Structure formats: C-alpha cells, structure tokens
Amino acid sequence: MNLRDTLALSFETVVSYRTRSLLIVLAMALGVAAVVVLTALGDGARRYVVGQFSSLGTNLVIVFPGRAETAGGFPGAALGQTPRDLTLEDARFVGHLPQVRRLAPLNVGVAELTSGGRLREVTVLGSTAELLPIRHMKLAQGSFLAHGSERSAQIVLGSQLAREFFPDGNVVGQRIRLGDSRFMVSGVLASQGESMGFNTDEIVIIPIDYAQEMFNTSSLFRILIEARSRNTIEPAKAAIRHALKLRHDGEDDVTVITQDAVLATFDRILRALTLGVAGIAAISLAVAGILVMNVMLVAVAQRTSEIGLLKAIGAPAADIRRLFFAEALWLSLAGGAIGFALGHAGALMIRLAYPVLPAWPPAWASVAGVATALITGILASLLPAARAARLDPVLALSGK
Amino acid sequence: MIRLSAITRVFHMGDQEVRALSNISLEIGSGEYVSIMGPSGSGKSTLLNVVGLLDRPDSGRYELDGTDVTVLSETEQARVRREKIGFVFQSFHLVPRLTAAENIELPLMLEGIPPAHRKSQVDAALDAFDLRDRAHHRPSELSGGQRQRVAIARATILKPTALLADEPTGNLDHRIGGEVMALLEGLHHAGTTLIVVTHDRELGARAHRHIAMRDGEIVGDQR
Structure with a gap:
C-alpha cells in the first residue's frame, strides 16, 4: 500500500471512531497547550523581571556601605550598623576612575x-x-x-x-x-x-x-x-573596590554589586523555573501518550477480524503496522495542532488580562510541545501496531 | 495448479495434540471446481487455510503453480495471496467503516495501484456484481446477499487464479445462497479454480470434484 492510501485509510478510520478520536485529541491538545501556556508564563515572568532590572539603568555598578558577609568581630555588625560611612568624598574619588x-x-x-x-x-x-x-x-x-x-x-x-x-x-x-x-x-x-x-x-x-x-x-x-561599557563593568567593579579600600585604610568594607550579576541570577532562576514547568506539562503529554497506546491496543482488539481480513486479502505485516502507526500519527498531529492553537490562545488571554506580563510562548516550547506530542503518539503506537502486525490471520479472522 | 504433498498440521490445545491435517496429499488442477465436505472438525477449513497460505503446515510441501510456497517469507506469502488467491467467507468480513466500493477497492490499494486506475476497475466490478446503486452504502446498509456479492467482488478484483470459499452460503437463505453460488460458478466458467468448503450436501454436489474429509484425512475424492 502506498503512503497516500495508508494516510487516507487511517484518516478515515480516525474520523469514523469520532468520540474516541476526539477524546485522545483533546488529551493531547491539553498537554501541548499546558506546555505552551506554562512556558509562556515562565518566560513572561523572566522577561518582566529582566525588563524591570534593565529599566534601572545599563552597565550599572552599585556600591553600598558594609560587607555582605557573615557578621562578627565588631559589635556594630550584629546590629546592622556599618563600621565606616560611605561618604560623598568617597563618591567623588570613585568618580575619577577611568572606568x-x-x-x-x-x-x-x-x-x-x-x-x-x-x-x-x-x-x-x-x-x-x-x-x-x-x-x-x-x-x-x-x-x-x-x-x-x-x-x-x-x-x-x-x-x-x-x-x-x-x-x-x-x-x-x-x-x-x-x-x-x-x-x-x-x-x-x-x-x-x-x-x-x-x-x-x-x-x-x-x-x-x-x-x-x-x-x-x-x-x-x-x-x-x-x-563606560559592558566590558568595563568587571574592571570598574575591581577598581572601585580597590579605590575604596585605599580610602578606608585598607579595609574592604563596602559591597559592590553589578546589575549584570543580579540580572544573570534572575535570568538563570527564571529559566530553570520555565524549564521546570515545561517538564511538568510534558508529563501530562506522556500521560496522553499512554492514553493513545491504550486506545490503540483496544482498537487492535476491536478490529482483530478486520486485521485478519486485511492479511487474507494480501496485506503484508508492514502495511498493517503502518496503518496503525498512521492512525496514531493523525491523532497526535491533530492533538499537537489544536494544542498549539489552544496554548497560543491561552497565552494571548494572559497577555490581555495582565498587559505588564509579556507572556509570549517561547518558540522552543511550541516546537518542543508539538514534537513531544508527535513523538509520544508515535512511540505509543509502536507496541499496538506491532501486535496487530503479528496477529495470526486464521485466529484473527475468527475474531480471537 | 495446487499440489500438496504429505501435509500435516497439528494444533496444541493445552496438553492435547489435535491433528487437523494428517499426511494430506492432493492435486487440484487449474480451472477445477472442487467441493471439500466433511463434519465439523474434520479439517476442511484448515485445509482451505493452508491452500490459501493463511496457515503454515507443520510438515509437507505445498507447490502453487510450480513454486514451493511453504518456504516463502510472510511478506512473500502475502504477495502470493494478493495476486493468486481470493477468499470468500461465511461471515463476509467486510470492513464496516468503508462503503461497498471502498471494500472492493481494498486489494487494489494493497497492490499499490494508483487511484485513477482503481476507479475503472471498481466500477467494472460494481457493474459485474450488480452493485452499482449500492456503491456508496456501508455494509450495515446492505442485505446479506449484497454483502456476499461485495465480498466476491473484492476477492476477484485482482483476477486470482484460485477462489477459496468457506461456507459461502452459510449465512444466507436458500434462494440468495443459490444466487451467490451461481455467481461463483460463473467465475469458475471464466477459468478460475473454485474450491468450496461446505457441509451442505446439495451445495457440495454442484462441484465437479468432491473431496470428503474426516479426522484430518481425505476419505473420498470423486469426480
């Protein structure tokens, strides 16, 4: 049987078992939509935070008095007091640094x-x-x-x-x-x-x-x-610390942070969060895949005599395998496409409801969601398809 | 030309061995009209399944048109079934989701014939079996006789050399059964080898050669 006929025949089968197919497609679609929406939320949060930080300024280095480290040694540290003021003179001195x-x-x-x-x-x-x-x-x-x-x-x-x-x-x-x-x-x-x-x-x-x-x-x-530039952030940080140490009698008693470092930390945390929620959503896709496998196994059992007939009229095992395979492909393709649309609609609704949150689904998540749907669907069909292809034609014809 | 030599087929039911075919040797020439008769469990359906390459014998040799087909791979056997053998079953075995025309078209699809060529062949078969006005009906909308006509049209669409019918009138009333037999006999007249398995004496008597089976053995072969 050629590819076109295989696809057409399996499509006809999918359509004729309407309720069954709709339920699988729905399960798949919800899985894909969950991946798309949750990653849109995660990535939206990341972009929001990064955007907020960027609005504070660029190539920013922030100095504040005291050391952010375990306190001790002098009594004031425990009370949140700092040993030495950061003065306007300090600021002017730092202002002369070339960086x-x-x-x-x-x-x-x-x-x-x-x-x-x-x-x-x-x-x-x-x-x-x-x-x-x-x-x-x-x-x-x-x-x-x-x-x-x-x-x-x-x-x-x-x-x-x-x-x-x-x-x-x-x-x-x-x-x-x-x-x-x-x-x-x-x-x-x-x-x-x-x-x-x-x-x-x-x-x-x-x-x-x-x-x-x-x-x-x-x-x-x-x-x-x-x-002066993105590349001078680190040298500037070092120079500032050095300069203030000189002015503070060799005491390294100021904290110098860069916005970049803070930004990178948030970026990392929120990326991990996005991946995490994507992973959770992917579990629902895996569940949908198991559902596909279950339904396909039931389909093989239901259509045993039909498989026997196909064998009797000369269908090789490969054709039968491909028919079930194509059926799963259609189901997961429909699930993936509808899930993609649902997910993007969901993300749009989030953006409309919370305009400050740039909840755009990342491209990788959309692709990964649909691809996972296809792959799980296809993997889930392997066992049922192999089982169908292995059926003994005589027993299958008698429906056993 | 079908030549079976010392064919044995044994089934294992629990710890019991059932010899469905016991050392069967048989030759059926092309164009013959043969009935295989016998009581239930005599092995007549198993014999038909072996001849139709649905079942592999445990021992013995089966030559179809001069080739030993027992040594062929499953895929090669499927090709031989597609090209040389047509099956007609008691329970029709139509695909319920497909229309009459689509059921008839199935073997053409399996053979990989392009859609444009398939249409004319299906139309010709619909005409030949008087199914033109039922072409787009599903099996559930067809009468028993019409269903069996669709099944015969499907079995013969690729012009097989042998037509194997297992109780082809078993689910039909006497009159319709007679019509179906007349159709099968018409195909035999056109040159197809026709092998009918039945336990209906009247039906069996219509064949030109009568093979009687009991307990997996051929106990009579009359022309």
Whole structure:
C-alpha cells in the first residue's frame, strides 16, 4: 500500500471512531497547550523581571556601605550598623576612575511635603544631576537638578505629586516646603509607574547635600555608577573596590554589586523555573501518550477480524503496522495542532488580562510541545501496531 | 495448479495434540471446481487455510503453480495471496467503516495501484456484481446477499487464479445462497479454480470434484 492510501485509510478510520478520536485529541491538545501556556508564563515572568532590572539603568555598578558577609568581630555588625560611612568624598574619588562614565550618590529618606495647605509624606531621594541618565528617568517638565548646583534648593517632583500639589499644571518655579526647608520646583518627572517596588511618580528628588542635612547623615545609602561599557563593568567593579579600600585604610568594607550579576541570577532562576514547568506539562503529554497506546491496543482488539481480513486479502505485516502507526500519527498531529492553537490562545488571554506580563510562548516550547506530542503518539503506537502486525490471520479472522 | 504433498498440521490445545491435517496429499488442477465436505472438525477449513497460505503446515510441501510456497517469507506469502488467491467467507468480513466500493477497492490499494486506475476497475466490478446503486452504502446498509456479492467482488478484483470459499452460503437463505453460488460458478466458467468448503450436501454436489474429509484425512475424492 502506498503512503497516500495508508494516510487516507487511517484518516478515515480516525474520523469514523469520532468520540474516541476526539477524546485522545483533546488529551493531547491539553498537554501541548499546558506546555505552551506554562512556558509562556515562565518566560513572561523572566522577561518582566529582566525588563524591570534593565529599566534601572545599563552597565550599572552599585556600591553600598558594609560587607555582605557573615557578621562578627565588631559589635556594630550584629546590629546592622556599618563600621565606616560611605561618604560623598568617597563618591567623588570613585568618580575619577577611568572606568566610570558617571555616578550618582544616593540618600533616601521620608519627609513631609507641604504647599498651599496640602500635606503629604513622601519618599525623598537625595542625589545629583547624573541620577537622571543613570536611572533612565525622563522629565515631563522643567529641568533636573542642575550640574554643579547641589547647594541650590531645587526639587524635582514625581508626576503624581505634581498633579496633587499643583492641579493647575503650573509647577515649575513654584515654591514648596519639604520638611523644614523651602525648595523651588525645577522639574517634574515623566510618569513611569512602579519599577522594582519603587513608585517614581510619588517621590521627590533634591540635591544630595540638602538630603544629608535633612536626614542628619554623612553616609550615603548607595552610589549608583555607570561603567563606560559592558566590558568595563568587571574592571570598574575591581577598581572601585580597590579605590575604596585605599580610602578606608585598607579595609574592604563596602559591597559592590553589578546589575549584570543580579540580572544573570534572575535570568538563570527564571529559566530553570520555565524549564521546570515545561517538564511538568510534558508529563501530562506522556500521560496522553499512554492514553493513545491504550486506545490503540483496544482498537487492535476491536478490529482483530478486520486485521485478519486485511492479511487474507494480501496485506503484508508492514502495511498493517503502518496503518496503525498512521492512525496514531493523525491523532497526535491533530492533538499537537489544536494544542498549539489552544496554548497560543491561552497565552494571548494572559497577555490581555495582565498587559505588564509579556507572556509570549517561547518558540522552543511550541516546537518542543508539538514534537513531544508527535513523538509520544508515535512511540505509543509502536507496541499496538506491532501486535496487530503479528496477529495470526486464521485466529484473527475468527475474531480471537 | 495446487499440489500438496504429505501435509500435516497439528494444533496444541493445552496438553492435547489435535491433528487437523494428517499426511494430506492432493492435486487440484487449474480451472477445477472442487467441493471439500466433511463434519465439523474434520479439517476442511484448515485445509482451505493452508491452500490459501493463511496457515503454515507443520510438515509437507505445498507447490502453487510450480513454486514451493511453504518456504516463502510472510511478506512473500502475502504477495502470493494478493495476486493468486481470493477468499470468500461465511461471515463476509467486510470492513464496516468503508462503503461497498471502498471494500472492493481494498486489494487494489494493497497492490499499490494508483487511484485513477482503481476507479475503472471498481466500477467494472460494481457493474459485474450488480452493485452499482449500492456503491456508496456501508455494509450495515446492505442485505446479506449484497454483502456476499461485495465480498466476491473484492476477492476477484485482482483476477486470482484460485477462489477459496468457506461456507459461502452459510449465512444466507436458500434462494440468495443459490444466487451467490451461481455467481461463483460463473467465475469458475471464466477459468478460475473454485474450491468450496461446505457441509451442505446439495451445495457440495454442484462441484465437479468432491473431496470428503474426516479426522484430518481425505476419505473420498470423486469426480
């Protein structure tokens, strides 16, 4: 029997056992759809996290005071205190390193913002003009903290604060009180929303010196440093650590992390997670494969006399094997195709329901899902097909 | 030309040995019309199965048209069955999912004949067996006589040299059975060797040669 007839005849068989075929196809389709949807979720989460990190800045090196290591030795460590401040002087020193393109020292605190009878507690970032390019922030109005004017009392408002305090939209140049000091609004940040648990729409940014004065500290919370290029991230990290060690009397008492390292860790974790859920979904495919095998075995038993007849009219064992094989192929092909469509529809629904989550099924998962369906279906048909081909024609004809 | 020499076929039922065929030697010339008769369990169906290459004898030699077919591989035997032998069964053995025309077409498919050529042959067979208006009916929609006509059309579509019929009228009433026999005899007149296994004396008597079997042995062979 030629390939075309084999496929046509087995297709006719699949169609004629409608309920049985639909159930197998459904089982297969759900397995494939599970692989597609779950990997879309996993990969979507990965992309979301990576995207969030990237929005913080590129080629970023972050320095903060203290060592992230097992505490001990000095009493302050256990209380979360650090032995030595990370100062603005430290930051300036690091700024001279050739690997560093720009840096922004950072202090964070909370203060009351008041103007025109309105009052609100806000998160305050103290920094310099470089914060804007390093953190990839954008301005909606006015200008950011001017270069070299750290001592002037300027303030940049998050977009929501600007709306709340100055509903008429006339913001730049207005005076506003933060804590006990008066500031002049120099600019308004563009609305960016939540990013790494930090709503930039509801913060204010003031010059670093004012912030340190306001919060009565000489230690920086962080230094955000942008390396010259991706390749200089590691050299920059080493140079910064070395420079700060020199300044801190040979004590290696700061922590330097790179965004790349954090990013790579998240990327690895979430990739593993995606593979994990894909594996779980693949188990359901294997179950569907066993279902195919079971149904095919029943089919061989049901159609024993038909197989006997085919042998009597001269079908060689290979033809009979191929017929059952083709039947499984059709079932898994239909299951794979419908599962592919269902999975992509499911992923689309997730994207519509949660627009922030880029739940695109990875291409490898779609291919692997459909391929697994085909392979399990075909593997599952091997035993029944071989059993059918081996039937003794005389016994088979009598239905035994 | 069918030549069996000392054919023995033994079945094992538990620890019992049943000699279904015991040292059978037989020659059937091409174009003969032979009936094989005998009580149940006499071995007549086993003999037909051996002749039709559905069953392999435990010992002995079987020559079909001058070739020893017992030594052929399964695949080669399947080819010989396809090309030289047609089977007609008591219970018709039609594929229930396929229409009458598709059932008739099956051997052509197995032979690998392209669809365009198959159509004309199937049409001719439908006409020859008066099944034209039943072509697209499934077996469940056909009468017993029509089903057996479809089965005969299928058995003869590749123009076999021998037609083996096992109780071909067993599931049919007397009149329809007679019509079916007339059809088979028509094929015999056209040159096909016809071997009919039956325990119906009247039916057996219509053949030109009568082989009687009992306990796996040939006990009578009359022309």
